[in-house]
Amino acid sequence: MSGDHHGSSAISERVRHVEALLEERGLVDAGEIDRRIDEFLAGGSPANGARIAARAWVDDGFRDRLLADANAAIRGVGLSMAGGLQEQRLKVVANTDDEHNVVVCTLCSCYPIALLGPSPAWYKSEAYRSRVVRDPRGVLAEFGLELPADVRISVWDASAESRYMVVPRRPDGTDGMSEEELAGLVTRKGLIGTAAV
Amino acid sequence: MSRINDVGGMVGFPAIVEEPDEPAFHADWEAHVLALNAALIRRGVYNLDEFRDAIERMPPEAYLASSYYEKWFTAITTLLAEKGVATPEELAGA
Numbered sequence: 265m266s267g268d269h270h271g272s273s274a275i276s277e278r279v280r281h282v283e284a285l286l287e288e289r290g291l292v293d294a295g296e297i298d299r300r301i302d303e304f305l306a307g308g309s310p311a312n313g314a315r316i317a318a319r320a321w322v323d324d325g326f327r328d329r330l331l332a333d334a335n336a337a338i339r340g341v342g343l344s345m346a347g348g349l350q351e352q353r354l355k356v357v358a359n360t361d362d363e364h365n366v367v368v369c370t371l372c373s374c375y376p377i378a379l380l381g382p383s384p385a386w387y388k389s390e391a392y393r394s395r396v397v398r399d400p401r402g403v404l405a406e407f408g409l410e411l412p413a414d415v416r417i418s419v420w421d422a423s424a425e426s427r428y429m430v431v432p433r434r435p436d437g438t439d440g441m442s443e444e445e446l447a448g449l450v451t452r453k454g455l456i457g458t459a460a461v
Numbered sequence: 462m463s464r465i466n467d468v469g470g471m472v473g474f475p476a477i478v479e480e481p482d483e484p485a486f487h488a489d490w491e492a493h494v495l496a497l498n499a500a501l502i503r504r505g506v507y508n509l510d511e512f513r514d515a516i517e518r519m520p521p522e523a524y525l526a527s528s529y530y531e532k533w534f535t536a537i538t539t540l541l542a543e544k545g546v547a548t549p550e551e552l553a554g555a
Contacts, residue, residue, distance in 0.1 A: 272487075272488050272490070275490055275531060275534065276488060276489070276490040277554075278534070278553075278554070279490040279493050279497075279534060280490070280493075281552075281554045282497070282534075282537070282538060282552055283493060283497060285547055285551060285552065286497065286501075286541075286546075289546065289547070291500070291501065291504060291506065291546065292497060292500040292501070292504075296496075296500055297493060297496040297500065298496075300495070300496035300499045300500060301492045301493070301495070301496045304485075304492075304495060304496070304499075305485060350509065368469075370467065370468060370469030370470075371466050371467055371469075371517075372466055372513065372516065372517075373529070381485075382485040384479070384480070385478075385480055385483060385487075385529065386477050386478060386479050386480070388529050389474075389477060389478070390468050390471075390474050390525065391474040391475050391476065391477045391478070392477045393468050393469060394468040394469060394470065394471040394472070394474045395474060395477070397469045397470050398469075398472070403477065406476065407477075407479075421469065424509070424510070424513065
């Protein structure tokens with residue numbers, strides 16, 4: 265457990281108390297709470313984003329549709345941005361030899377959970393949110409991603425209604441790989457833009 | 462006027478810390494806070510924008526001292542009191 269989660273037992277008591285109070289007043293029931301937790305955990309996975317990225321690598325038509333209208337393109341492969349409390353607009357941006365993309369939500373934590381699963385704590389931290397827009401190259405270097413000076417970096421700031429995902433550059437030497445093998449190369453950080461793939 | 466959550470470009474924050482093999486929740490209470498919020502929004506006790514606003518209007522010191530789901534819990538109890546669902550005393554267990 266990290267230092268961010270201090271006083272865990274005190275707050276755990278307070279949450280239990282409020283939950284009991286709300287159950288007493290008929291506003292929630294215990295079964296519903298467990299069901300919503302399960303729904304959240306089952307609601308998304310970086311395997312979904314990885315599948316989209318790999319498809320974009322092998323299918324130029326899909327890639328074009330994805331970059332033009334991501335919500336429609338992902339519906340075509342059985343995924344959706346409508347699983348949460350409201351449908352979110354999705355924009356997908358693709359890295360090239362000349363341009364690298366990275367995603368943040370400076371205001372809080374907006375993130376395409378359906379495609380990436382629950383977000384990592386660093387994505388929600390004030391440190392990442394404040395710094396990646398001021399010094400993206402420096403922040404990416406801290407993640408171990410040293411980009412050549414002539415690669416342009418675009419930072420995409422998500423909001424309540426708009427979410428972003430990055431298609432990483434297809435790694436060299438992967439010509440013989442199947443779409444499924446390619447998807448296995450793609451990481452959550454690659455889809456956020458803080459790793460190369 | 463921007464509020465404390467609008468940290469983009471602000472200086473003075475520390476290095477970014479990555480946690481290897483990070484779980485979705487660091488404690489059960491975090492999962493319960495997430496589920497409580499979803500349940501209350503679905504039930505129309507408040508809406509998603511009111512929830513975000515309740516986080517964003519936290520006093521800066523409290524905002525910066527709180528973990529992610531601590532902020533959520535603060536917003537939930539703030540709204541429950543403002544909507545008249547329970548008094549602050551009842552929510553605090555006093």
